[in-house]
Amino acid sequence: MSDALPVILTVDDETEVLRAVQRDLRSHYAADYRIIGATGGREAIDVINELATRGGALALILADQRMPQVSGVDVLRASLSPFPSAKRALLTAYADTDAAISAINDVGLDHYIMKPWDPPEEKLYPILDDLLEDWLADYRPTFTGIRIVGHEWSKEAFELKAFLAMNQVPYRSFVVGVDPEAETLMQSAGSDNGDLPMFLFPEGPPLLRPTQAELAGRIGLKTHAQAPAYDVAIVGAGPAGLAAAVYGASEGLATLLIEASAPGGQAGQSSLIENYLGFPRGISGADLARRAAAQATRFGAEILVPARVMQIERKDPYKIIHLDDGSSVTTKAMVVTSGVEYRRLRAEGLDDLVGAGVYYGTSRIEAENHRGQPIYVVGGGNSAGQAALFLTRFTDDVTIVIRGESLVDTMSAYLIENIDANPAITVSPRSAVVGAKGDQHLEKLTLENLGTGSVEDVDAGALFIFIGQRAQTDWLGAIVQLDERGFVLSGAELGPLKDWSVDRDPFPLESSVPGIFVAGDVRHGSIRRVAGATGEGATAIRFVHRHLASL
Numbered sequence: 001m002s003d004a005l006p007v008i009l010t011v012d013d014e015t016e017v018l019r020a021v022q023r024d025l026r027s028h029y030a031a032d033y034r035i036i037g038a039t040g041g042r043e044a045i046d047v048i049n050e051l052a053t054r055g056g057a058l059a060l061i062l063a064d065q066r067m068p069q070v071s072g073v074d075v076l077r078a079s080l081s082p083f084p085s086a087k088r089a090l091l092t093a094y095a096d097t098d099a100a101i102s103a104i105n106d107v108g109l110d111h112y113i114m115k116p117w118d119p120p121e122e123k124l125y126p127i128l129d130d131l132l133e134d135w136l137a138d139y140r141p142t143f144t145g146i147r148i149v150g151h152e153w154s155k156e157a158f159e160l161k162a163f164l165a166m167n168q169v170p171y172r173s174f175v176v177g178v179d180p181e182a183e184t185l186m187q188s189a190g191s192d193n194g195d196l197p198m199f200l201f202p203e204g205p206p207l208l209r210p211t212q213a214e215l216a217g218r219i220g221l222k223t224h225a226q227a228p229a230y231d232v233a234i235v236g237a238g239p240a241g242l243a244a245a246v247y248g249a250s251e252g253l254a255t256l257l258i259e260a261s262a263p264g265g266q267a268g269q270s271s272l273i274e275n276y277l278g279f280p281r282g283i284s285g286a287d288l289a290r291r292a293a294a295q296a297t298r299f300g301a302e303i304l305v306p307a308r309v310m311q312i313e314r315k316d317p318y319k320i321i322h323l324d325d326g327s328s329v330t331t332k333a334m335v336v337t338s339g340v341e342y343r344r345l346r347a348e349g350l351d352d353l354v355g356a357g358v359y360y361g362t363s364r365i366e367a368e369n370h371r372g373q374p375i376y377v378v379g380g381g382n383s384a385g386q387a388a389l390f391l392t393r394f395t396d397d398v399t400i401v402i403r404g405e406s407l408v409d410t411m412s413a414y415l416i417e418n419i420d421a422n423p424a425i426t427v428s429p430r431s432a433v434v435g436a437k438g439d440q441h442l443e444k445l446t447l448e449n450l451g452t453g454s455v456e457d458v459d460a461g462a463l464f465i466f467i468g469q470r471a472q473t474d475w476l477g478a479i480v481q482l483d484e485r486g487f488v489l490s491g492a493e494l495g496p497l498k499d500w501s502v503d504r505d506p507f508p509l510e511s512s513v514p515g516i517f518v519a520g521d522v523r524h525g526s527i528r529r530v531a532g533a534t535g536e537g538a539t540a541i542r543f544v545h546r547h548l549a550s551l
């Protein structure tokens, strides 16, 4: 059922009459309304419920009063809760006038129209025009994206919403006990509290407590490789992986890009990347990711999202990549672009509140949930600075907690200037978050003054943590050489080689296994910038070609 236009629903159990009403309605209203006919009360109530579940708009119901089992008034009554502002009219015979009059009080009947209504120009359209004009005055087009019904602090809902947000899929959230529509949506979908979170789509049945993969399938993401083997497989779709995919695919390689959560990586979390070449006013990470993913796809790269690489197996000259859904693909070459993730903050009570006021990184949806509340940011690096500035769009009470004396040694000068000039941000030096408290969500933080050792509890709506990063290389196991912090060694930085199976030295960006390259933040010695990552991703493909040519 397409939900683009508001609906006029007409109901009659006599098919001839129904056909005649539909014909007259179509000839006058088809440009602005979708005319739906139902041959009986039960069918009409099904249409109403389905429309409510899909988030459609019901402008008017025109129902014959006299129908067996479910009368016109019954149909109008069923529409009251899901569509309180719809206009309601009855088609009546003289004998039904009493029923129509009592329906005015009973179901807020707006009008009753005597049968026959010929000519419609006199007896039908003027009445309905008035009703529809009234309805239109208050009508706000319905949101036609995904609607999510869930409990306020549900971790399950939070993670799935974050997944949609990272993949730039718009949705609207209805919280049980807070938004009255939540109950109506649950009722019309026939679900209860145990089914939450529930996802309602413009088309197709709702998803109840879906897995990320189920949700991915419904929003059109691919999670399974189309082919059994590729020239190059790239692990991680941050800037480095996306650049490698664009260059690989555009240069004719059968290219697979595998991403565990959403294209963009860390850059996708940046509200404004100001130092990337060619964007003098900056570009949001989400925008950059969307453009890059579209570019890679246009050149023919296949992108799997969400799909996590769990392990790789070396079968020279091939590499077998094992994914988290149990499937595997074979590739001749690989580029490791799995980047870094935030280090975890150790503080009492904190882990239990992740997703319920405590967050690693920032995104608009988390910030939206904490409008007007006191917000704390832990960390003194550029990402903490950017996040603090971004959060002032939602509150005028942001505190940056740092262990050091000032931000000077850890943050770029331009960010420090912006922070100093922003009255909504306070910097709390020589302090640390040592505890977090809250029943269902974060309510208080315990801060320690590192100078005096004193501790105090402060009210906090949210805590955003940016305390350094960790290479995402667990999945690589011991297959390639890593430095002591888990970053991948490559080229001239490699130690003595074991099992080096080809008759040449490692190329730049090549790991200790021939044909496995590395690019971006996960590489030992990278500059941890978007430009560095994209440059390395593109460069890695140059060496992939040379490796493939030598096989």
Ligand SMILES: Cc1cc2nc3c(=O)[nH]c(=O)nc-3n(C[C@H](O)[C@H](O)[C@H](O)COP(=O)(O)OP(=O)(O)OC[C@H]3O[C@@H](n4cnc5c(N)ncnc54)[C@H](O)[C@@H]3O)c2cc1C
Binding pocket: 235, 236, 237, 238, 239, 240, 241, 258, 259, 260, 261, 262, 263, 264, 265, 266, 267, 268, 269, 270, 271, 272, 273, 274, 275, 276, 307, 308, 309, 310, 337, 338, 339, 340, 341, 382, 383, 386, 472, 475, 519, 520, 521, 522, 527, 528, 529, 530, 531, 533
């Ligand atoms: C908030 C923030 C703001 C920033 N602002 C700027 C800025 O203004 N300018 C700038 O130049 N830099 C900025 N940076 C740094 C920049 O974003 C990074 O240098 C860049 O994103 C690194 O890109 P990458 O592709 O190497 O790795 P990442 O961006 O870390 O991407 C790695 C990807 O690999 C995926 N992955 C990991 N493991 C697996 C696996 N096993 N299977 C499948 N996928 C996997 C991850 O999900 C992730 O998407 C910022 C970083 C942050 C966090």
